[in-house]
Amino acid sequence: MAEHALAVVNLGKLFGGLAAVDGVSLNVATGERRVLIGPNGAGKTTLFHCVTGTLKPSSGQVSLFGRDVTRLAEHRRTALGMGRTFQITNVFPDLTLGENLALAIVGTDRRKWVVHRPAETFEEVRRQALEGLARVGLEGRAQLPAKLVSYGERRQLELALALNTGPKVLFLDEPCAGLSPAERQRISQMIADLPRSMTLLMIEHDMDVALGLADRVTVLHRGRVILEGTPQEVRANPQVRDVYFGHA
Ligand SMILES: Nc1ncnc2c1ncn2[C@@H]1O[C@H](COP(=O)(O)OP(=O)(O)O)[C@@H](O)[C@H]1O
Ligand SMILES: [Mg+2]
Structure with a gap:
């Protein structure tokens, strides 16, 4: 089996009684550009935090290039090639x-x-x-x-x-949030120009930016993956239209 850059298996994160992330599984190929979309509160940022090691998941596993990193500290994951934007x-x-x-x-x-x-x-x-x-x-x-x-x-x-x-897998959480249209254009061009060898996971609210950059899109809703597909498939999906545009 081909090795994935990132494999997330059945990941869950509870905040008290709230399942912010509820059994998410994801496989991201090396060099793939994956965009995560979903309404506010869907669990996108929490999922990123659990994958990069900022938060401890309540359940599930995270592997980076076939290596289980679920219990590794954030800096150890960075050393293994996980990169993320800092606050x-x-x-x-x-x-x-x-x-x-x-x-x-x-x-x-x-x-x-x-x-x-x-x-x-x-x-x-x-x-x-x-x-x-x-x-x-x-x-x-x-x-x-x-x-x-x-x-x-x-x-x-x-x-x-x-x-x-020097990330091999780069995580970007809404890199264009709060930017003017011109700045948004500039940053999304910079992201598009990153080396194709770099695996990219990006949370993006702007559908045009998201679907323009993504090889594949994962749609999260209430902590769960409701759809994964190509930008075309996601754009055409009626359930996504309801869930995503209904709350946007
Ligand atoms: N540290 C926290 N403590 C309690 N609840 C949280 C915490 N962080 C996020 N949540 C809740 O978890 C859910 C998912 O939040 P989040 O991952 O930020 O969603 P998204 O990034 O998709 O907007 C929301 O209901 C949010 O209120
Ligand atoms: Mg968020």
């Missing part, structure tokens, strides 16, 4: 965009424990930080403190921070 609180507002990314680079560098770092290493970090910013279209903003850039540019910085961990 804005992980950005230091008084540091420049370049410094923010440089800090993240040093933080993921195994050499960080070396106290006497040779000067050329700093040059290398600076170069990598600029490269990382260029990747998300922020090369001209490296010298600006994070607190002075627009909300859309902060979201771009978050994407740069996520890409910095």
Whole structure:
């Protein structure tokens, strides 16, 4: 059997009496772009948290490239290639965009424990930080403190921070939320331009963005998968129309 980048088996998450995620199974192929849609409260973010290790699932298993990671801490999953966008609180507002990314680079560098770092290493970090910013279209903003850039540019910085961990499987939770139409267009183009070898799981509210990017779509409703299919199949499905557009 071909190895999946991600396999989720019968995953459940209870919050008190509420089954926020209720027996979800998903197989995502290597290099696939999977978009998760569903009305507010469907359990999309909770599912992401359980898969990436932010939350402990109440039941079920998560495997990454055939390896069971269900009980691994989040940082161990990151080391195995799971990447995700960080919340804005992980950005230091008084540091420049370049410094923010440089800090993240040093933080993921195994050499960080070396106290006497040779000067050329700093040059290398600076170069990598600029490269990382260029990747998300922020090369001209490296010298600006994070607190002075627009909300859309902060979201771009978050994407740069996520890409910095060298993810094989990248999780994006509504990367376009709160953005202007122009910024939305820019970010979704950046996501479309990511290497095809990178497996992508994305939660997206905007149907056009979602169906434009996805190889396959999973529709979640009340913690359960109600449909999985191609964008065309999802668009044509009457139940999805009811559930999704009915609540949107
Ligand atoms: N930490 C939490 N504690 C209790 N209930 C939660 C928590 N997080 C989410 N929920 C509930 O779980 C359900 C799913 O939420 P969520 O995963 O955020 O949905 P979505 O991302 O699809 O909008 C909602 O009913 C929400 O209120
Ligand atoms: Mg959510």
